[in-house]
Amino acid sequence: MTKVTYQLADGVALITVDHPPVNALGQVVRQGLWDAVARFGRDDTAQAAVIIGAGRLFIGGADITEFGKPPVAPFLPDVINAIAACTKPVIAAIHGTALGGGLEVALGAHYRIATRTARLGLPEVTLGVIPGAGGTQRMPRLVGLDAALTLMTTGKPVSGTQAQAMGFVDELAGDDLRADALAYAARLIAEGAGPRAVTDLPFPAADADLIAAWRQRLTRTAKGQVAPLAVLDAVVAGIERPFDQALAEERRLFLSMLDTPQRSGMMHAFFAERAVAKPPEILGIASRPLDRAGVIGGGTMGAGIATAMVLSGLHVTLVERDAAAAARAGETIARNLASAVKRGTLTETARDAILSDALVTVVGHDALSDADLVVEAVFEDMDAKTEVFRALDRVCKPGAVLATNTSYLDVNRIAQATGRPADVIGLHFFSPAHVMKLLEIVVADATATDVTATAFALAKKLGKIGVRAGVCDGFIGNRILSHYRTAVDHMVLDGASPYAVDRALVDFGFAMGPYQVSDLAGLDIGYMTRQRKAADAHPRDRASVFADALYHAGWLGQKAGHGYYIYDADSPKGRPDDAVTAIIETSRADLGLSSRDFTAAEILRRTMAAMVNAAANVVADGIAQRPSDVDVVFVSGYGFPRHRGGPLHYADTVGLDTILTDIREFAAIDDHFWTPAPLLEQLVADGRNFASLNR
Ligand code: 3H9
Numbered sequence: 046m047t048k049v050t051y052q053l054a055d056g057v058a059l060i061t062v063d064h065p066p067v068n069a070l071g072q073v074v075r076q077g078l079w080d081a082v083a084r085f086g087r088d089d090t091a092q093a094a095v096i097i098g099a100g101r102l103f104i105g106g107a108d109i110t111e112f113g114k115p116p117v118a119p120f121l122p123d124v125i126n127a128i129a130a131c132t133k134p135v136i137a138a139i140h141g142t143a144l145g146g147g148l149e150v151a152l153g154a155h156y157r158i159a160t161r162t163a164r165l166g167l168p169e170v171t172l173g174v175i176p177g178a179g180g181t182q183r184m185p186r187l188v189g190l191d192a193a194l195t196l197m198t199t200g201k202p203v204s205g206t207q208a209q210a211m212g213f214v215d216e217l218a219g220d221d222l223r224a225d226a227l228a229y230a231a232r233l234i235a236e237g238a239g240p241r242a243v244t245d246l247p248f249p250a251a252d253a254d255l256i257a258a259w260r261q262r263l264t265r266t267a268k269g270q271v272a273p274l275a276v277l278d279a280v281v282a283g284i285e286r287p288f289d290q291a292l293a294e295e296r297r298l299f300l301s302m303l304d305t306p307q308r309s310g311m312m313h314a315f316f317a318e319r320a321v322a323k324p325p326e327i328l329g330i331a332s333r334p335l336d337r338a339g340v341i342g343g344g345t346m347g348a349g350i351a352t353a354m355v356l357s358g359l360h361v362t363l364v365e366r367d368a369a370a371a372a373r374a375g376e377t378i379a380r381n382l383a384s385a386v387k388r389g390t391l392t393e394t395a396r397d398a399i400l401s402d403a404l405v406t407v408v409g410h411d412a413l414s415d416a417d418l419v420v421e422a423v424f425e426d427m428d429a430k431t432e433v434f435r436a437l438d439r440v441c442k443p444g445a446v447l448a449t450n451t452s453y454l455d456v457n458r459i460a461q462a463t464g465r466p467a468d469v470i471g472l473h474f475f476s477p478a479h480v481m482k483l484l485e486i487v488v489a490d491a492t493a494t495d496v497t498a499t500a501f502a503l504a505k506k507l508g509k510i511g512v513r514a515g516v517c518d519g520f521i522g523n524r525i526l527s528h529y530r531t532a533v534d535h536m537v538l539d540g541a542s543p544y545a546v547d548r549a550l551v552d553f554g555f556a557m558g559p560y561q562v563s564d565l566a567g568l569d570i571g572y573m574t575r576q577r578k579a580a581d582a583h584p585r586d587r588a589s590v591f592a593d594a595l596y597h598a599g600w601l602g603q604k605a606g607h608g609y610y611i612y613d614a615d616s617p618k619g620r621p622d623d624a625v626t627a628i629i630e631t632s633r634a635d636l637g638l639s640s641r642d643f644t645a646a647e648i649l650r651r652t653m654a655a656m657v658n659a660a661a662n663v664v665a666d667g668i669a670q671r672p673s674d675v676d677v678v679f680v681s682g683y684g685f686p687r688h689r690g691g692p693l694h695y696a697d698t699v700g701l702d703t704i705l706t707d708i709r710e711f712a713a714i715d716d717h718f719w720t721p722a723p724l725l726e727q728l729v730a731d732g733r734n735f736a737s738l739n740r
Contacts, residue, residue: 060096072111085131086132094134124178134234145180149176173305181295186248321674339416431458447463457516472485533559537591542629567602598628607622658719
């Protein structure tokens with residue numbers, strides 16, 4: 046099938062890229078563009094050309110499934126140079142998205158027209174590479190160094206309107222892009238406008254100080270990622286060398302990025318996020334209607350869930366116990382929306398419309414009688430939850446989806462409190478729920494397939510990443526977290542400082558270390574979890590006595606100004622505290638433990654071994670359907686560095702035999718905690734890896 050078509054319309058060659066789903070620039074499309082451009086050159090009846098995308102978007106970028114394979118001609122930089130070298134005007138007509146190589150094609154054209162809502166960006170760094178088809182050389186010429194570096198090192202796209210204001214889109218189109226682009230071409234022809242290559246513009250000058258400042262900033266913000274710094278290297282080549290040589294340097298840097306583990310990790314995360322949205326059981330299953338939602342409980346979590354819902358266009362009724370609590374919930378949601386207005390992601394008019402038309406906060410479950418879906422977000426107590434579900438069973442219409450936001454309770458038991466367990470599902474949001482991307486969709490024994498499909502449709506509507514999980518204490522994320530948190534507490538009992546643990550994991554790329562996370566969540570949360578699990582504790586379990594001591598001292602973390610760290614005006618992000626170190630030393634002494642040093646490498650090995658071992662059990666038990674689902678949970682909800690792909694992709698890169706050898710070595714001292722997961726042993730015995738289980 047032809048992926049690029051050539052048609053003549055009123056003296057204009059209309060070159061259409063038609064390669065669903067995202068018009069990616071695979072070899073066939075590159076060849077098609079190459080041939081179309083050559084034909085345009087030969088076609089005396091065509092005075093200008095318009096390059097446009099068929100379907101929902103312009104061009105989604107290079108075909109990333111080709112990364113890691115030997116490149117096949119024609120190469121994208123050559124195709125784009127051929128477009129730029131046309132002696133008659135070429136116009137790129139952009140709708141939907143123009144990303145990466147797609148935007149680079151547009152930058153190779155002489156003129157650009159875009160719809161206002163189009164998304165234009167150079168997101169290559171988010172895949173561990175850099176723009177490799179002239180983006181680093183053309184974008185700075187159009188928008189200046191700072192704006193170009195910001196676009197390319199954050200990877201964040203901008204709208205058509207913003208792109209015009211920045212200077213890399215010439216015209217904005219109305220509803221009919223094709224017609225507007227052809228009219229623009231006719232106007233250019235009538236005005237006698239010629240081809241206008243971006244490379245005719247000078248590359249912006251920069252002194253050494255500016256580049257040094259950028260390098261310093263990127264070294265800090267890139268957190269170990271190499272691609273943002275390689276973007277800067279390519280830009281420096283543009284400052285110092287003529288276009289051809291700088292383009293060659295960009296290509297060299299791009300190709301060198303293809304071989305990095307970071308590229309492989311980020312691409313794994315990209316494809317894992319797409320795979321996770323399609324659990325086999327819901328393929329072809331229609332979701333139930335999803336327009337009116339209910340939320341029960343207006344605390345931080347309930348209000349966050351309601352905020353996410355109204356922002357996505359749902360009508361929400363939030364139910365609280367009394368009028369004062371309902372009013373407080375309304376205020377929290379209004380505050381959340383005000384922050385969205387401040388960030389520029391919501392207009393004031395849209396905010397006002399939400400508050401007047403899309404949200405009600407009330408007392409009494411009866412108000413939920415017409416809800417399509419209700420999410421319960423009351424406190425974590427089985428009796429409280431089952432009481433809510435009995436009430437929902439009474440008031441909700443037949444077919445309504447009844448969801449619990451529990452983070453560990455048995456969803457099967459909650460479902461059994463109703464006469465309609467098939468309608469019940471777990472929706473485990475992460476706090477703050479209107480910000481965090483992850484949503485664990487907990488499918489109980491009796492959950493109907495179309496209820497699961499509705500939960501995935503909700504995740505999509507909310508802009509969240511829904512991951513299917515099975516029922517167990519902690520589901521996917523918190524079950525694994527609980528295990529490796531215990532492993533780090535053991536290291537602290539044995540001599541590591543919590544500050545060294547945090548540093549080792551932040552240096553690895555985690556957004557925060559485990560003790561910083563404890564301070565953020567509140568030390569009461571961990572304390573209550575330990576209390577809850579105490580009844581089932583094994584005599585050989587090692588208690589986190591120092592954590593209990595901090596709790597009893599009232600050092601509950603950031604909210605108390607004091608947890609593992611001290612938070613005050615001088616150190617809003619927290620500073621280590623000798624008093625905490627003293628408490629830990631006392632705890633060790635009370636337990637008669639001797640203390641030893643832990644290197645950063647050993648801290649990392651033990652943490653990762655615990656995480657991978659627990660994750661292997663989660664996969665083997667069917668709590669997660671695939672290893673890559675675990676990776677998505679950790680990258681999107683637990684601050685795991687995206688460029689490492691997720692814990693199980695990382696385990697594959699380290700080698701499962703190495704991880705298993707570590708676990709067996711640690712088990713020589715503590716064979717109660719360090720029991721190798723049978724699945725890990727099996728994979729090593731078979732010479733396989735976790736990737737072999739992704740399907
Ligand atoms: C680049 O361009 C390098 C150049 O500078 C240099 C080259 C020399 N390739 O996300 P969706 C698949 S780097 C191949 O669900 P949406 C995707 O896996 C690239 N396949 O749709 C999925 O497959 P499946 C820079 C791709 O509407 C299907 O398409 N570009 C690619 O929600 C639908 O995807 C980017 O980083 C691709 N490039 O969102 C953009 N993209 O159905 C990456 C998608 O089998 N892509 N697929 O699961 C995106 O951000 C989104 O896909 C997009 C559409 C916004 C385009």
